[in-house]
Amino acid sequence: MKKLLLKELWEKLWKRPTAKWLLGIPVGAFLFLGLGAGGLLTFNVSMQMTNSNEFCVGCHIGMDTVVEEYRESIHYKNVHGLSASCADCHVPEPFLEKMETKIRSGIKDIYKKYWVKDINLG
Numbered sequence: 001m002k003k004l005l006l007k008e009l010w011e012k013l014w015k016r017p018t019a020k021w022l023l024g025i026p027v028g029a030f031l032f033l034g035l036g037a038g039g040l041l042t043f044n045v046s047m048q049m050t051n052s053n054e055f056c057v058g059c060h061i062g063m064d065t066v067v068e069e070y071r072e073s074i075h076y077k078n079v080h081g082l083s084a085s086c087a088d089c090h091v092p093e094p095f096l097e098k099m100e101t102k103i104r105s106g107i108k109d110i111y112k113k114y115w116v117k118d119i120n121l122g
């Protein structure tokens, strides 16, 4: 019974519409376009957030001295007023390598920060 209903709904989604304002495009197409755009946006926003210095510094401050060293370094303070972000140096640009880095170090870092008790993290 439930299965049948879903099937009907699915077919309805992809039926050519009769209403003029839909331009003959099935409702499903709009729905999935919306979902796709939303997903892409969420993905892009999270990629940017996890490349921000605030994100890295949030964990790394107090863990060791890299943040302090960075803030004193030429990469942060220089006459050009430009600075390289943590991610500029530590996260690869090419898509697949970037994904691999984010996933792999994400899992490792979160695990170490929240579950491993024998290392001194801020």
Ligand code: HEC
Pocket (backbone or CB within 6 Å): 050, 051, 052, 055, 056, 057, 058, 059, 060, 086, 087, 090, 091, 105, 108, 109, 110, 112, 113, 121
């Ligand atoms: C959830 C907390 C957390 C966040 C956020 C975080 N790190 Fe880490 N990071 C760690 C921990 C914990 C380690 C130590 C891992 C170990 O001992 O192997 C680490 C290790 C590192 C290392 C040493 C290399 C390695 O793999 O051990 C680098 C480089 C690094 N982080 C850079 C970054 C950069 C750049 C960012 C931002 C894009 C970042 N981290 C965000 C917790 C974090």
Ligand code: HEC
Pocket (backbone or CB within 6 Å): 053, 056, 057, 060, 066, 067, 070, 075, 084, 085, 086, 087, 088, 089, 090
């Ligand atoms: C200009 C490029 C550059 C920037 C910017 C940069 N790093 Fe690094 N970082 C490096 C390099 C290169 C190494 C490896 C140095 C080494 O092994 O001695 C390193 C090493 C590290 C390590 C490992 C230190 C260790 O003891 O092995 C951590 C953690 C780290 N960086 C975190 C960060 C964080 C967090 C930021 C931003 C606040 C940052 N880095 C900004 C280039 C950079």
